[in-house]
Amino acid sequence: xxxxxxxxxxxxxxxxxxxxxxxxxxxxxxxxxxxxxxxxxxxxxxxxxxxxxxxxxxxxxxxxxxxxxxxxxxxxxxxxxxxxxxxxxxxxxxxxxxxxxxxxxxxxxxxxxxxxxxxxx
Amino acid sequence: xxxxxxxxxxxxxxxxxxxxxxxxxxxxxxxxxxxxxxxxxxxxxxxxxxxxxxxxxxxxxxxxxxxxxxxxxxxxxxxxxxxxxxxxxxxxxxxxxxxxxxxxxxxxxxxx
Numbered sequence: 001x002x003x004x005x006x007x008x009x010x011x012x013x014x015x016x017x018x019x020x021x022x023x024x025x026x027x028x029x030x031x032x033x034x035x036x037x038x039x040x041x042x043x044x045x046x047x048x049x050x051x052x053x054x055x056x057x058x059x060x061x062x063x064x065x066x067x068x069x070x071x072x073x074x075x076x077x078x079x080x081x082x083x084x085x086x087x088x089x090x091x092x093x094x095x096x097x098x099x100x101x102x103x104x105x106x107x108x109x110x111x112x113x114x115x116x117x118x119x120x121x
Numbered sequence: 122x123x124x125x126x127x128x129x130x131x132x133x134x135x136x137x138x139x140x141x142x143x144x145x146x147x148x149x150x151x152x153x154x155x156x157x158x159x160x161x162x163x164x165x166x167x168x169x170x171x172x173x174x175x176x177x178x179x180x181x182x183x184x185x186x187x188x189x190x191x192x193x194x195x196x197x198x199x200x201x202x203x204x205x206x207x208x209x210x211x212x213x214x215x216x217x218x219x220x221x222x223x224x225x226x227x228x229x230x231x232x233x
Binding site: 046095113 | 162
């Protein structure tokens with residue numbers, strides 16, 4: 001199946017700094033990628049939908065100025081947590097859909113990255 | 122968006138068949154039913170997806186009744202490595218839109 005990678009796998013930073021997380025589709029082109037956040041023992045919560053070449057669509061309650069999303073190419077989307085604070089510590093996961101490989105099969109599976117563990121001190 | 126309801130947790134012994142049922146009463150015509158598996162500190166892994174009736178792959182089966190208001194993930198002969206959280210999702214895809222919302226998940230614990 002299609003592979004999605006994330007970098008870094010984990011990051012520890014001081015409060016007030018900005019952190020960039022990369023999400024790459026390795027063997028397919030993804031016009032749309034999704035960013036999720038997951039707190040311990042909780043489900044994934046969709047933060048935003050990242051569209052290549054256009055502005056991201058944020059879910060209600062997610063600050064677009066704090067969580068900057070850039071989808072500059074068909075294989076890369078980045079999430080930047082600006083002025084991170086301890087409450088931003090979480091597991092951030094991206095996903096992507098491969099519409100070409102799924103065409104004609106009637107399937108709509110998403111491929112998830114391995115996640116990035118962010119700890120803000 | 123359709124919402125899903127599934128048991129919070131389940132226990133099973135090794136070698137048994139496990140069935141996890143999910144309800145999605147307000148599922149729409151364009152919605153697919155998808156199941157993911159997640160281990161701690163890892164991204165979700167696709168298990169199976171279906172639209173109606175029965176779907177089977179190398180790891181699981183998915184049973185969907187005619188009204189599509191529920192679905193059952195069946196894991197044959199579970200092993201300890203199947204201990205994970207399983208998410209039932211209804212995926213909306215249509216009119217240029219694609220939406221996926223995770224439910225709370227079912228934590229499956231496989232006992233030796």
